[in-house]
Amino acid sequence: MPLKRIYFYPLWLRIWHWINGAGIIILILTGFIMHWGIHGSVIDFNIAVTLHNVTGIIVAISYFFFFIGTLLFYNSRYYRIRLRGWQSRIYKQAQYYLYGMFKGEKPPFPLNERRKFNPLQKTSYFYVMFLFLPLIVFTGIGLMYPELIIDKVYRYNGVFLTAMFHAALGFILFIFLLVHIYASTIGYDPLANFRSMINGWHEIHDHQEEGKDHSDDDEFDEEYPAAKDHPTVDPGEK
Amino acid sequence: MWNLKLNLMCLALLTGAFSFAAGEPVMRAENHQCLRCHADQTYSFYNAWTEKEERRVMNPFHIIDTSLYLNGVHHSFSCVDCHSMDYQTYPHARELKLEPLATCIDCHGGDETYAQYHFEEIDADFARSVHAVKGGENFTCGKCHNQHYYKVIARNSSRVADIVSADNQMCLSCHTNAIRYRLTSVHDYPDFNTVHEWLPNHELHFRSVRCIDCHTSVTDSLMVPHNILAKEKAVKNCSQCHSSNSMLQATLYKYENLQARDQSGLLGAISPSRPYIIGANQVPLFKILSVSLLLATLAGIALHALLRVFIRNKRD
Numbered sequence: 001m002p003l004k005r006i007y008f009y010p011l012w013l014r015i016w017h018w019i020n021g022a023g024i025i026i027l028i029l030t031g032f033i034m035h036w037g038i039h040g041s042v043i044d045f046n047i048a049v050t051l052h053n054v055t056g057i058i059v060a061i062s063y064f065f066f067f068i069g070t071l072l073f074y075n076s077r078y079y080r081i082r083l084r085g086w087q088s089r090i091y092k093q094a095q096y097y098l099y100g101m102f103k104g105e106k107p108p109f110p111l112n113e114r115r116k117f118n119p120l121q122k123t124s125y126f127y128v129m130f131l132f133l134p135l136i137v138f139t140g141i142g143l144m145y146p147e148l149i150i151d152k153v154y155r156y157n158g159v160f161l162t163a164m165f166h167a168a169l170g171f172i173l174f175i176f177l178l179v180h181i182y183a184s185t186i187g188y189d190p191l192a193n194f195r196s197m198i199n200g201w202h203e204i205h206d207h208q209e210e211g212k213d214h215s216d217d218d219e220f221d222e223e224y225p226a227a228k229d230h231p232t233v234d235p236g237e238k
Numbered sequence: 239m240w241n242l243k244l245n246l247m248c249l250a251l252l253t254g255a256f257s258f259a260a261g262e263p264v265m266r267a268e269n270h271q272c273l274r275c276h277a278d279q280t281y282s283f284y285n286a287w288t289e290k291e292e293r294r295v296m297n298p299f300h301i302i303d304t305s306l307y308l309n310g311v312h313h314s315f316s317c318v319d320c321h322s323m324d325y326q327t328y329p330h331a332r333e334l335k336l337e338p339l340a341t342c343i344d345c346h347g348g349d350e351t352y353a354q355y356h357f358e359e360i361d362a363d364f365a366r367s368v369h370a371v372k373g374g375e376n377f378t379c380g381k382c383h384n385q386h387y388y389k390v391i392a393r394n395s396s397r398v399a400d401i402v403s404a405d406n407q408m409c410l411s412c413h414t415n416a417i418r419y420r421l422t423s424v425h426d427y428p429d430f431n432t433v434h435e436w437l438p439n440h441e442l443h444f445r446s447v448r449c450i451d452c453h454t455s456v457t458d459s460l461m462v463p464h465n466i467l468a469k470e471k472a473v474k475n476c477s478q479c480h481s482s483n484s485m486l487q488a489t490l491y492k493y494e495n496l497q498a499r500d501q502s503g504l505l506g507a508i509s510p511s512r513p514y515i516i517g518a519n520q521v522p523l524f525k526i527l528s529v530s531l532l533l534a535t536l537a538g539i540a541l542h543a544l545l546r547v548f549i550r551n552k553r554d
Contacts, residue, residue, distance in 0.1 A: 097542075101546075104553075145495075146491060146492040146495050147496065157488040159488035159491050159492065160488055164524070167524075168524065168528075171531075175531060175535050178535055178536070179535065179539070186546075
């Protein structure tokens with residue numbers, strides 16, 4: 001039984017997450033078919049192109065809603081990176097993943113209502129959500145409406161550069177997705193994080209609280225606990 | 239005589255009315271008088287000197303193909319809209335041959351109706367071309383774009399082969415015709431096949447690629463670049479087209495995308511008309527990097543997962 005539960009994932013966020021997740025998977029599959037020019041696979045090439053374009057539009061629109069939702073609600077605070085000590089926190093978390101967890105160490109940055117992401121998560125999500133995704137949306141719009149693209153950059157044509165950049169970003173997001181899905185299995189049990197993303201509640205178990213490092217917490221000091229829209233906490237049964 | 243003329247005119251108007259009802263372009267009634275001679279290989283006239291009616295051969299450059307004329311963009315024009323009104327008297331006065339004719343820009347320049355055709359940009363692009371520089375004012379638009387028969391094919395045809403053929407025909411009308419070539423050039427007429435001998439599969443190239451794709455500085459902002467370069471500057475490097483970073487490929491991509499949207503609206507480019515994709519396997523370095531990164535990620539995940547399972551089992 002969990003010590004307490006935190007409502008990390010409100011309904012709007014979960015809807016966005018699963019639409020985005022399904023969309024990204026379709027985009028990666030169809031993107032591979034397009035990039036490698038695969039004919040005669042499960043999805044016909046022309047259908048893959050159409051599907052990629054339609055899904056791209058849906059993902060772009062859903063990203064817009066995520067962006068607005070994140071700005072409006074408490075969610076944006078979880079993405080704030082405090083630069084002081086950032087490197088050492090990343091190092092500490094990486095150490096935990098690489099060998100700490102195998103030696104039975106406790107997570108260095110256990111999650112609580114002030115901290116939804118550990119430093120590695122926060123950094124990777126920040127880059128994915130606020131750099132790579134907007135860039136891939138912009139380059140995708142450029143390829144759909146090529147008159148928007150700059151004609152030439154030195155001796156390279158703009159369409160070619162945009163296509164390469166779009167494909168490279170897609171590949172980075174594919175690698176991120178693989179790691180993201182795998183890292184989601186690192187929880188109280190392998191399916192715990194998947195359950196959280198369905199019912200919205202993240203479960204805190206007592207043993208996680210041990211060895212807690214607060215060096216990442218003070219970024220919310222000014223807002224917390226005065227903030228009115230911070231996530232609901234269910235104290236659970238003690 | 240007057241009755242005959244009146245009857246002919248009525249007949250022409252009636253024919254015109256019926257054709258118009260059927261949606262076909264109709265020849266202007268007043269043009270029939272000109273076409274009596276200019277749509278024929280011969281013409282007759284009264285020779286006041288010999289006091290005889292005589293028949294002569296019409297200059298082939300002055301013969302109008304009426305069906306091509308009616309299919310052209312200027313089909314609704316009267317001959318004297320562009321030519322001197324004095325041509326209505328017959329035999330024509332000798333000095334009429336010297337009349338200055340209007341160029342495309344005289345009518346189409348600065349007109350918002352034709353903004354989509356970018357006449358001013360074309361004019362500026364053409365002014366830099368070898369045609370303009372070497373041919374001077376003698377090299378008018380009409381040397382390539384026959385005003386009598388001109389059709390908008392590049393924008394209206396959905397088949398690239400038709401566009402290529404129509405486009406190349408303009409170049410070939412002089413470059414495979416010594417007489418027309420000499421109209422604008424004082425240089426020796428170069429044999430078209432000899433100068434293109436170096437190009438492998440040249441027949442296939444001429445069917446698939448526009449002459450201007452190699453003989454202009456291709457910009458993808460202007461659909462049909464008019465800056466024809468000197469022959470020394472023509473593309474002779476195969477890899478300029480047959481490579482990943484090909485300007486031609488980018489132009490084609492843009493062209494097909496814009497055309498799809500013209501036909502099916504803003505989201506018209508969502509569905510491809512044919513399996514054309516820019517970017518497939520184009521940068522070998524990217525391929526090696528991406529495959530290595532993917533394999534390293536998968537190996538890392540597999541190793542991590544195995545370690546977790548192993549340690550969990552050991553603890554249990």
